[in-house]
Amino acid sequence: MEGVIDAVTRDLLTRDEGLDWTVTEFVRVVDARLPPRVFYKHCPELHPEQRQAHHQDAVATPSGVPVHLQLLGSDPEALAANARQALRLGAIGLDLNFGCPAKTVNRHDGGASLLRDPRRVYRVVSAVAEAVGEQIPVTAKIRLGFADRRLALACAQAAEDGGARHLVVHARTRNEGYRPPAHWEWIARIRHCLTIPVIANGDIWTLADYWKARSLSGCEDVMLGRAVLADPALPARIRHWQRTGEQLPATGWQRRADILDAYAQRQRKELPEKVVVSLLKQWLNQMRGRDSEAARRFQALRRETRLAPFLAGLHAAPETPPAAMPAFVD
Ligand SMILES: Cc1cc2nc3c(=O)[nH]c(=O)nc-3n(C[C@H](O)[C@H](O)[C@H](O)COP(=O)(O)O)c2cc1C
Structure with a gap:
């Protein structure tokens, strides 16, 4: 998450069990291929010295939780060139951002603004997926649309057709910002149309929210955003509940x-x-x-x-x- 989840935060949040993987802040791709230092800045876990220090081949937090690199942009060729660069540097997964609602990003045609045209979602995902081939997974994160939900299914399908290995759906449109409620039932509609795993996101703050989001979306997995900052023990509490059926008390x-x-x-x-x-x-x-x-x-x-x-x-x-x-x- 831009401006709030850096490598230090990832390290601290993954010391307890619960998170399967994490994603970096976005690397903003405009037109040029970015130098390695930009990738290392967003993802210090990628740096060979850091990997050596933690005795890890993989790009992961010190506790061993994988870190995927997030790319944001709208130019398929530029994104493909930077995907190849990321691959060369050792990235283990690339996550494409189609959800960012920020005016500055949308004005420059990035993030959620691509959801206005599913063909553009397809072009971006397929260009990046082709650039890295089978070597590492390319995944995508969308909202339900820009101004409304009319293109939600088409955008999700475009991501799958382009080669996304999974899709995270933040169950709100861009214009809904972060206003509750998240429409988890819409994620179920998307899930029914796709064959790749769909991951539910949006407004999962508590164990009760987790259960409701899972039930309404039908998704096995959820993505947690702000809640890991609000309650850093939530992932471990969810994992404990999954394993034992026991609900741990609220975090003190x-x-x-x-x-x-x-x-x-x-x-x-x-x-x-x-x-x-x-x-x-x-x-x-x-x-x-x-x-x-x-x-x-x-x-x-x-x-x-x-x-x-x-x-x-x-x-x-x-x-x-x-x-x-x-x-x-x-
Ligand atoms: C400060 C902030 C930064 C964010 N940065 C990103 C980002 O870089 N990429 C992304 O896909 N989503 C980003 N998001 C959206 C979250 O990943 C998530 O989809 C959204 O907050 C809803 O989930 P939540 O209710 O669990 O937080 C950001 C959200 C916030 C509040």
């Missing part, structure tokens, strides 16, 4: 504070204090809509710019005993 504040702390320590090695604090605020902001304690800490720390007091504020004992606080139902 301490677990959230620990991951924020680990994130800060890692980022501080590279970045100035103020930048690290603003990154922490960004992550805490993702947590606060789903966790009352995170909301309270965000409110208390929003003006803090120094790292040490910020971290102390994360770890301070709760003012009210947790049992007396209004709880979010998970």
Whole structure:
């Protein structure tokens, strides 16, 4: 996810079980073949030194969870040239973005704007799939459409016909942005038309959402976006439920504070204090809509710019005993 899931975050989020693979932030392809440094910047896990350091041949987080490279663009030839470049550098999977709703991206004809014409989806997917052949999987991620859902099935079919090995569907149109609800039942319609695996995405925040999304979409797998930041233990809780049928309790504040702390320590090695604090605020902001304690800490720390007091504020004992606080139902 652009601007929020970098290599450090991927590392921290994959230390527990639950995630089968992760995807980088997008590499924006306009016309030229990009130099290796651009790929390494978006996907440090690709770099030979990093792979050596973690004793891994594969492109993966230090815990061994595969990392796929995300490409965003609209020019089939340029995307194909960069797919070959990524392959040469060792990429193990390429995910094509047809979902980005950002005005700047759409104005330049990237992301969800291609969903206005399924033929363009086909051209992009097939050019990239041909460029890498059978060597690595090419996958795609779409929304249900740009302004409406009329072309949802045609775009999904175009991705499959172009050679996508799986399709992630964010169950909203571009114009719906991130507004609830996600239309999981539309994913079922798409799934019925395709032969490749379809993965459900959008508004899966809790175990109950996971179950509902699976039931309504019929998909075996789901993709988690904002929820892994809001509740970093959600993938492990889903996995535990799948394995044992037991629902673990909602993630406590301490677990959230620990991951924020680990994130800060890692980022501080590279970045100035103020930048690290603003990154922490960004992550805490993702947590606060789903966790009352995170909301309270965000409110208390929003003006803090120094790292040490910020971290102390994360770890301070709760003012009210947790049992007396209004709880979010998970
Ligand atoms: C800050 C942010 C950045 C995102 N960046 C990307 C991206 O680079 N590529 C992509 O396919 N989707 C991106 N998305 C969309 C998410 O992957 C996901 O489809 C969407 O948030 C809905 O799923 P969720 O409710 O689980 O978050 C982004 C979403 C957010 C909020």
